[in-house]
Amino acid sequence: xxxxxxxxANRNPSVSHGPTTTQSFTARSSDPRxxxxxxxxxxxxxxxxxxxxxxxxxxxxxxxxxxxxxISPLGVPQRGILINGQFPAPTIDCITNDNVIVNVINxxxxxxxxxxxxxxxxxxxxxxxxLGTNCPxxxxxxxxxxxxxxxxxxxxxxxxxxxxxxxxGGFGAIVIRARAVIFVPYLKPVEEFTLLxxxxxKSDHKVLSQTLDSGKPLPMADALLINGLPSSTSFTVLGGCxxxx
Numbered sequence: 001x002x003x004x005x006x007x008x009a010n011r012n013p014s015v016s017h018g019p020t021t022t023q024s025f026t027a028r029s030s031d032p033r034x035x036x037x038x039x040x041x042x043x044x045x046x047x048x049x050x051x052x053x054x055x056x057x058x059x060x061x062x063x064x065x066x067x068x069x070x071i072s073p074l075g076v077p078q079r080g081i082l083i084n085g086q087f088p089a090p091t092i093d094c095i096t097n098d099n100v101i102v103n104v105i106n107x108x109x110x111x112x113x114x115x116x117x118x119x120x121x122x123x124x125x126x127x128x129x130x131l132g133t134n135c136p137x138x139x140x141x142x143x144x145x146x147x148x149x150x151x152x153x154x155x156x157x158x159x160x161x162x163x164x165x166x167x168x169g170g171f172g173a174i175v176i177r178a179r180a181v182i183f184v185p186y187l188k189p190v191e192e193f194t195l196l197x198x199x200x201x202k203s204d205h206k207v208l209s210q211t212l213d214s215g216k217p218l219p220m221a222d223a224l225l226i227n228g229l230p231s232s233t234s235f236t237v238l239g240g241c242x243x244x245x
Contacts, residue, residue: 057148059099062092064114066170067107074223074230076202081108081160081169088196088228089158089172096153096176102145104137111136112165116174118156119147130161153178155194164212168205171198190241195233200225 064083071080071087083089094100106112113136115129126133127147137143159171173194178184199221201208211218226233237243 057097057099058095059101060092060094062090062100062102064089064102064104065107066104066112071169071228073200073225073228074202078202079168079204081165081205083170083172086172087169089170091173091175091194092158093175094149094177096149096151096179096182098176099146099148103142104145105142106137106139109139110163111138112160112170113137113162114145114158114170115161116145116147116156116158118152118154119174120150120152121147122150124148129158136162149176152176153182153184157196164205164209166205167199167201167203167208171196187242189244190238191235192244193235194227195245196225196227198225199223200230 065085067082067085068079069082069085069087070077071082072078073080073087080087092100092102102114104112104114113129113131113134116127119128121128124147127145128134129145134143153176156174156176157171158174159166173196175194200223201219202222203219208218223230
């Protein structure tokens with residue numbers, strides 16, 4: 001279903017909506033992975049309440065293709081879980097109140113599920129991506145998550161939520177920036193750096209999952225990764241300047 005259909009499909013034909021006019025807006029983004037869409041839809045009368053997003057809230061579209069791939073974060077080749085061929089996975093960069101649409105295509109040989117850690121999911125709890133709320137995406141299938149970054153600012157993360165997949169990758173950052181009209185009581189930073197910190201094992205995620213299923217505890221992690229690297233992560237900064245991590 002395209003976005004124009006999504007915005008109008010929930011209109012109840014049995015309810016009189018009165019005279020309508022046409023509203024339009026264009027999704028805006030500085031992210032090259034985002035698709036711009038011009039949406040035109042009938043305006044709702046004043047007595048009808050919108051339970052979803054406002055027309056001026058932009059849409060950002062992402063496609064995540066989940067595959068296996070060889071990675072060597074500890075210098076030893078091992079099978080990892082990649083998103084769009086990347087480890088760590090791509091960053092979702094957006095602005096508060098943006099509507100984020102993520103089409104996840106599972107190319108693994110096993111079910112896969114992503115959760116959006118820290119996103120409040122107001123009136124969209126069924127998009128949270130955890131068992132009991134969502135079913136895993138079957139192999140060679142897809143699922144499209146639709147959520148609004150409502151009234152949030154800050155850095156969050158997304159990662160696989162089942163079968164120890166997170167121990168093989170598939171995790172990335174979510175950066176939600178403030179709109180220009182929102183006052184932020186900090187100096188504007190000269191630079192911004194995103195740190196993704198994770199435990200890492202040399203063992204395959206399926207071996208780790210079998211260990212847990214047998215009732216045994218996981219072994220100690222072999223390393224702590226920062227942005228997918230064990231020890232060589234470094235940043236060049238200017239002295240006396242404001243930085244955001």
